[in-house]
Amino acid sequence: MKFSENWLRQHVSTDATRDQLAATLTAIGLEVEEVTPLGEALDGVVVARIVSAEKHPEADRLQVCQVDAGAVGMLQIVCGAPNARPGLVAPLATIGTKVGGLTINATKLRGVASNGMLCSAKELGIDADASGLLELPADAPVGAPLAGCLGLPDATFELKLTPNRADCFSVRGIAHDVAAACGATVAVLEAAPVAAAGDAALEVRLDAGAAAPRYLGRVIQDVDATRATPAWMAERLRRSGIRPVSLLVDVTQYVMLELGQPMHAYDRDLLKGPVGVRRARAGESLELLDGRQAALDDDFLVITDADRPVGLAGLMGGLDTRVTGTTRSVFLEAAHFAPAAIIGRGRRLGLHTDAGHRFERGVDPELPRTAIEYATRLILDLAGGTPGPVVESALADALPRPATILLRRARLARVLGVDVPEAEVERILRALGLGVEAAADGWTVTAPTRRFDLAIEEDLIEEVARIHGYDAVPTTLPGGATRLVAPAEGEVPEHHLRRALAGRGYLEAINYAFVDAALLERWQADDKVVPLANPLSAELGVMRPRLLPGLVDALARNAARQQGRVRLFELGKVFAAAGDGRAPLETPRIAAVASGDAFAEQWGMPARRVDFHDLKGDLEALAQLSGARLDYRPAAPSWAHPGRGAEVLRDGEVIGAIAELHPRLQQALDLDHPVIAFEVDLAPLRRRELPRARPMSKFPSVRRDLAFIVAESVAWADLEATAVAAAGPALRSLRLFDVYAGKGVETGFKSVAMGLILQDDSRTLTDRDVDAAVASVTAAMAATHGAGIRS
Template sequence: MKFSEKWLREWVNPPVDTQTLGEQLTFIGLEVDEIVSAAPEMKGVVVARIVNIAQHPDADRLRVCEVDAGGEELLQVVCGAPNARAGLTTALAQVGGRLPDGTKLKKAKLRGQVSMGMLCSAMELGLSEERDGIMELPEDAPVGVELVEYLELDDSIIEIELTPDRGDCLSIRGIARDLSARNDLPLQSHEVQEVPVQTEEQWSVSVDVKSACARFTGRMITGMNPGCSSPGWMVERLRRAGVRSISPAVDVTNYVMQELGQPMHAFDADKLQGGIQVRLAQAGERLVLLDGREVSLDEETTIIADDRGPIGIAGIMGGESTAVDENTTNIFFESALFLPEEIAGKPRRYASHTESAHRFERGVDPAGQREALEYATALMCDIAGGKVGPVLDWQEPTRMPARVGVLVRRSRLARVLGISPEPEVVATIFSRLGISNETREEGWQVSAPSYRYDLAIEEDYIEEVARILGYDALPRTSPAHRPMLRAVPETVLSPLASKRLLVNRGYQEVITYSFVEATRQQLLRPDLDALPLANPISSELGVMRTTLVGGLLATLQRNVARQISAMALFETGLRFLSNETGKPDADLDDYLAADHGADQQSDAGVRQQNVIAGLVAGRRQSENWNAMATAADFFSIKSDIEALFDQANGMNVRYVPTDLAMLHPGQRAGIEIDGRQVGYVGALNPALQQALDLDVMPLVFELSLHALATSRVPRARPMSRFPQVRRDIALLVDESVSYQDIVDVIRKQAPTILQDVRLFDVYQGEKVEEGKKSMALGLILQEFSRTLEDREVEQVVAGIVAALAAAHGAVLRV
């Protein structure tokens, strides 16, 4: 927000210079972004009046003006501005003067005509960014006076950055309140007097209780002078606030909004047809806005309408059909309260982030509508005259923002701030800020003023005390810390350990958005319904992710587009499912939820699951003369997963078939622990790879982080002094039988002397019938008390072969 320092000092005038004033504003939380002089550096620019004007004899676009600059004689000035005319009061840069851009004015000849200076536009004087002809000053402006003096340009323009919770400071009065409390000064009296009613003419208004409107005030002003213009002081104050002057009625509403913080709107009453209606838009209704754009209105938007249809979007922008112009003589002023929760998001929906919408989104004073209306009426009548009608004031008390009393305890304030201010000082701060307060034995009973939406809990009020006292007044203390040594079970493994292991194996961690594109999410996990966002920050981030793999693939795509195709990435974070899904996900279960809290449900219908996902693509080793150019494959990423589980727990990890469509039909597996699925691994489905326009084949995995949370406690085992015995067997089995199926049977059948099973060959081809495969296994046997005999070994091997034959139809290959 930008404002004039002089304007602010009319409300409160601390005995400090401009620089110190800016520091005070920053220290009370209203961060000053910039302080600049209101007067561009200029010299010899005075108020002047064009007395006579004639066409230049040798140039069609130039005219010769006789200008009164306050001297004894009129000055001849050649000018090409289209708005130059006899009787116009404007700005003249005299010979010997200097413009803000450094130009020095000299006596000149233009097409043979002498020019004793230059009639200036506001842009040439650094007072505007738009060139719309030479400056037009009020007729009563004193000729010959320096322009800097007349416009009171010995001023500073202060620009502050406000946090969204301080909507009350989007006005001169709001900023002045904080400054008055900081300097313990009273606000200057700015009482708004009621304007006497001069006519009974009024406009009918109906308000739908379902709309965003909680209060609506308005009144008619008739018989105004259509040829008037806004006074120079108002135009200049608006300019310093970054607001362009348009017309008296619009300027008045902008001026009141800048000073009091209440947005207003002026309708040309002669363009209204029937009574004004404040209601929700109907399907198919359209509106041409003041900026000329036509928008389609949705049924959740509150509009202002008449009998023809919409004439404005409530709290955002008016319509072109009822806009005031230079011929307007009768206006209807509107000053309303539109609830912030109903307005929020609408300006972005209609690409109309106006000053009014900016304030309504943050909340305006529910008690300020009538005051703003009276103030605007008085200003309008001073400028354009007219007869004032009675005030219409409709409100719905049940929808007004509630203000709840809070007890601020002395003990709590001292604990948070580290100091104990005098009770009188705290009470004064509250009073200066407009916070009603009553001193009690244990503290202060307070309640927020109507314009402070940000004050709700005890800490909010304590923060106000700290702000006004000044953070430099708070003592510097060293934090007290008493370390407590707590037992850390060896069976609990931190997620950091899994991250470190992957980093040590060449992975890099990435962090991606939890918000993702709905189309891509459907492409990856069509089996899961993504939760839509009610107010997404962009169309590409419209739903919550159901898998972390999407973010990794997007990272891969960006890197591939920059000729980087080899990488190993991982990410940890939450994925989001609906509570109504029944079982959370057949492919990624909430492993040991009762023990680890894996599945966090909320009343909002969202299930959150902690997962870790990884992606590998391209070469596993950096390019080197002695390194093989081996591309990552299913088994290389599977080895990384096995390393994670080997570090984490000693439970029975199994790789089982899965039908997850995201993965390659021939290179995918689900991961189980104790019969419960905790993740999956595999190559990306070629169809999906083509849809994502990827030249490399990525391999991905996703695991429940809680499946990696239980660590195996190391235990010492005795080593046998007796030799191992190895027996190799080759089995013919159906190609659908997995190694995991074979091992499960062997582990179940084998006695304690079987120490290990090693798969050292898989063969399909010549001499192996179609649909079968040969699996060669090495069985390692050893006893701890004696050397094994051949007879014992043969019995164990025979028992294993018999068990495999019964379970999977396996036969020995000879």
Template sequence: MKFSEKWLRQWVNPSITSQELMDQVTMAGLEVDGSEKAAEDFSGVVVGEILSCAQHPNADKLQVCQVTNGTDTVQVICGAPNARQGLKVAFAEVGAVLPGDFKIKKAKLRQEESFGMLCSEKELGLSEAHDGIMELATDAVVGADLREYLELDDLIIDVDLTPNRADCLSLRGLAREVGVLNKASVTEPTIAPVAAVHQETFPVNLIDTKGCPRYVGRVLNDVDVSVSTPVWMAERLRRSGIRSIDPVVDVTNYVMLELGQPMHGFDLDELAERIDVRRAEKGEKITLLDGQEIELTEQILVIADAKGPLAMAGIMGGENSGVSTKTTRVFLESAFFAPIQIAGKARGYGLHTDSSHRFERGVDSQLQEMAVERATQLLVDICGAKPGPLIVEENKDTVPVPAEIELYAEVVSSSLGMELSDQTIRQILTGLEFSILAEQDGYWKVRAPSWRFDMAIQADLIEEIARIYGYNNLPVTAPMAAMKPQGPKEQATDVNLLVDRMVSLGYQEAITYSFVEPAAQKAMFPKKDGIELANPISADMSVMRVSLWPGLLKALQHNLNRQQDNVRLFETGQRFRQEEKGLAQIDMLAGVVTGSRLAQGWYESGETVDFYDVKGDLEQLLALIKGVEFEFVTGKNSALHPGQCARIERNGKLVGYIGALHPNLAKQYGFKKDVFLFELRLDRTLPAELPSFEPLSRHPASTRDLAVVVDEDVSVSSVMDTVREMAGEDLISLNLFDIYRGKGIDSKRKSLAMGLTWQNPSRTLTDDEINRFMESIIKTLQTRLDAVLRG
């Protein structure tokens, strides 16, 4: 927020310099981003008055003006269309120096002498307006120095406020802060109720009282919008970064800057029957003041009449409802909109206005009547408006109730590291306009003011006390804490351990965007819809990723296009999917591999990496998870090759996938070599099993070998699971040591050879017991998997 220092000092004027003021405000938590002069340097410019205007004898577009500076009258040639008799103007006399070191000299234009120059705002460096000379108020003192008259020796200060301090988005709020920081009195402008001169009102219907608990309005008749906004008001608006438009709009903007209450003026003759404050209906559209037509959603709060929406509540008015040059009757609006109902709505349409900036952070819920009275008096003074009675609609049940908080001096002392007197604490609280509800030695119960939405607990009050007392005044103390060493949790696996292992295996860590191209992602995962961004960076980065693979494949493509043929990339990050419970953000680890099995060298045979190379890398990675066994099971994934795809499971639960990129996708990306991918859900992968001790057996183990022939489509895991099931609880080891296909075996079958080891902790197992286990295993394999014992 930008504000004029001179304007602020009319509210509160501590005996400190401009730099001290900015430093003080910054240390109080209202960071000053910068400052600039209110006007460029110029001299020799006074308030002048045009006594007469006559057509230039030798030029159609020039006038010969007689201008006085209060002492002398001189002739000035002027080409401005608004130059006229009786106008008070900015008069640069001969010898004046304008911005850019432009010196005013005696001149002759088309054979007529000119002794000075009548200046536009642009020529004085005040604004970009240059369509005419600057018009001053009729009560301006002729001959007065323009810099003094407009108070141009001023500083514009830009304050960057945190979202919780919406109360300081006004001169009133800033003055309160400066006043309590300097223990100085704050002089507010006198705002008295304006007496109604007629009884005309306009019906207001609060339908959504949750979104709009309070709505205040007033009918103003005989409003003359043709008058010019007073220079003092236009100047204060300019110094706050707001362009002057017309007196009605300027007054509402001025009150917003002064008090912090956004307002809107409707052309009453354009309103139909009533004002409704409600939610937008599905399909309703509105054309905003900036000419943009938008379709409203049912979440948008609108101000409407009988014909339809007039404005997006708390954001922007409609094009057809605002004040125009034909307006004579105005309906003045001042409302309180619940911050949660406004927050994010403007950004959803790519909008950001001074009004939405304030309402979504929180406007004082008790400010509306004061704002209407202030705006009414200004419009009466400037435009000759005739006010009607105040219209107040309110639902007290939904108006925010200020927090009541208990504060203890001993907690203040322990938090700040020093003791503050009860008097100091009380002085700070009352200076910030907290109401003291109850008070004892070292104890206060206070009620927050209506504009402090950020006050809720005792810590908030302590922060306010520290802020106002001054952080630099607090002692520097070392923290006292018991430093007990804590070992790592045995069941937790640090993801950095996996990252280090990937690097040691020759992978490079990549970081890709969380948003990807919709078409590319849809091609990989046709049944998973990505979450669309409301304001994407670009069209090809407009949805959130449902997997890390799209980003890694794009990175792979980037490397291959730059002659990097051997690529091994991995990434840790989140994927985003819409699930029944809402948005799911899941930590993942994924990788992509292509190229040669070994780095280029005399020993390298040119073999390309295959599925089992990547599977081996992944098995090394998963071996870091203590006490957990992972299985690779034949699976299907829309992004992977149907014949080279495996599910990675833990206790039967899916934790990831590994496989070759689907041929269609490889063709789409232009990959000429095989590309392999893997991805793991870290929330299901990282937890380790707590190790437990088992005593070693003193008795000898018994080992047997078993070779069976099964069909090719029978998986090894199903055979080994059957063996474990039938081998009894004393089986301590099962090892597959051979897979044979070839001579002596049917071409559609394969031979699996396994080593089995039994050991009992309390006795030696007999041959009969082992034989029974073997018979049970062989019989079950035969009946369940059509296995045949190999001779």
């Protein structure tokens, strides 16, 4: 929210300096992001009128102007502004004046004398517009100081408001908070009803139920839409970040900024009537004021004229019925729309408007009549006209009702930890516009209709705290003993996993939990996704079903910035639709990605690219923290390179996958080098058995090494499972120590050498025991895998 300091002070009178006002606003929760002083040093800048403008004899882009500066006299000014013309009233910096650090002196430009400088708004430091001279109203007093004509000096305040403070998207809303904090009062708003002077009216209808429970309209005939917006109004709009357009449009914008009620003005002669509000129909479209064509469905509300859409309710009017300089009769609308009916609609169309910003957060349902009366008075004063009656249609049962809340003294003191005097509590609540009545144990408080954020007792406690002052709450250390909770031994702490990966050269990434649906399509991961009802942007529209899309995207951004060796990991939740209206399923996972060289640049060993086995080793290191045994089964997830991926299993349960990215996906993501990645469920990886002590065997172990010739397609995991099952309970461990294919081994086969470690706890194994275990393993290998002993 951006506004003029002078405008705010018109509504609330306070002796606070500008710096004190900014500090007070921030202290009460309305964070001041920026304060920009305007017109602090305009001494010597006066209002002047260009009497004549002739082309410079030596420069095509310069004009020699004769300028009337009032008491200063007639001056010759050389000017290069494109809008310099006879009759134009503009600011003139006289000789000796400092403008933007430059002192204006009498000089010659291409041989022609110039005795001052005609100025743009940017040169004076009051606006960013540098396209030409600042055009002042034709009736501005020539020779008068510019500061007085434009209400300077002033400053623009820009607030960073939280979504719950919709009431502060207006100057008067902010004034209520300032008055409460500074012990002042808010000036009475002059918005008395304007009596109808004619019977011109349009019928209004409501056909959208609770989504649009109130709509008011008024016809004003015989207006002069060609009149210029007065300087005081135009400047307040500019200082609030809005460019003046035309008088009728500017009045609606001005009322919105001052009161907080968005309004719209239609050309009455382009309407047939009746005017109504209804749900849009599938296939309908509307050309908006900005020229874009909006495709609508029944999720949108539209303003209709004889059932044809003429405006997008709560967002923007239509192009066909807009007011122009030829408008002679205007139809003013002011309505209340439920936030749920407006929220997210503009985002779907790539549209952001001041009206939508306010309606999404909630506008006072009692404000439309005040706004339409206030706007009527402004139009009559500035453009003339004959007002008709205000026509209203309302659904009383659907309008929000003020909340009545009990604020207990004991609860207030308990939550704040400090006793606020009862008189101060009542003063604060009444200054904020709340109705206060004494109750046995506190106060019964009625929130004003503009305060959508006040619903429970804690909301009122917060109001008392922020206005009383957070700095007035004493700092007190908590008392009592702190209960220490020992971590569960059955789970590996998450920070141990983070530390392990960091120790292996990885950096932790933290990505948004929502991603672009188009990115998931590339990963073929767009099934069972959870769409967001109100996304931050179209690119962040669904909850992530996997960690890897966001993590690889982060890797790609690093690679694009000349980072040749990238290691990233992330711990976070993924989401999947549960169906049947149930809440989405949330699963904690851990993922890691690696690309580039296997080792940082060094001289001790030859350089090579990271591969599948490097990342598998990192995953095994995580598993070792819990003592987990991971198994791998060849598989190719949708995102994996065929033949270079595997499912990860623990205790026979698939917990994730590890693979190299598919070349097609890698190309789509604009990655130059292969990327290896894994993603596994976190809970199975963290689960560990409690340590149990057992005596060591007093008897020696025996080792037998066996080498089998087996087909290349047979995986070690299958050979291992067969050997363990066949060896029996005497097997303590099985070790793979050699794999060979080449000379001496038939093509299509490989030699696999394993060591069997055998031991018994009760006796020394005999040769017969060992030979029996070896024979059993050999027979099982032959029967299951067609493997024979290598000769």
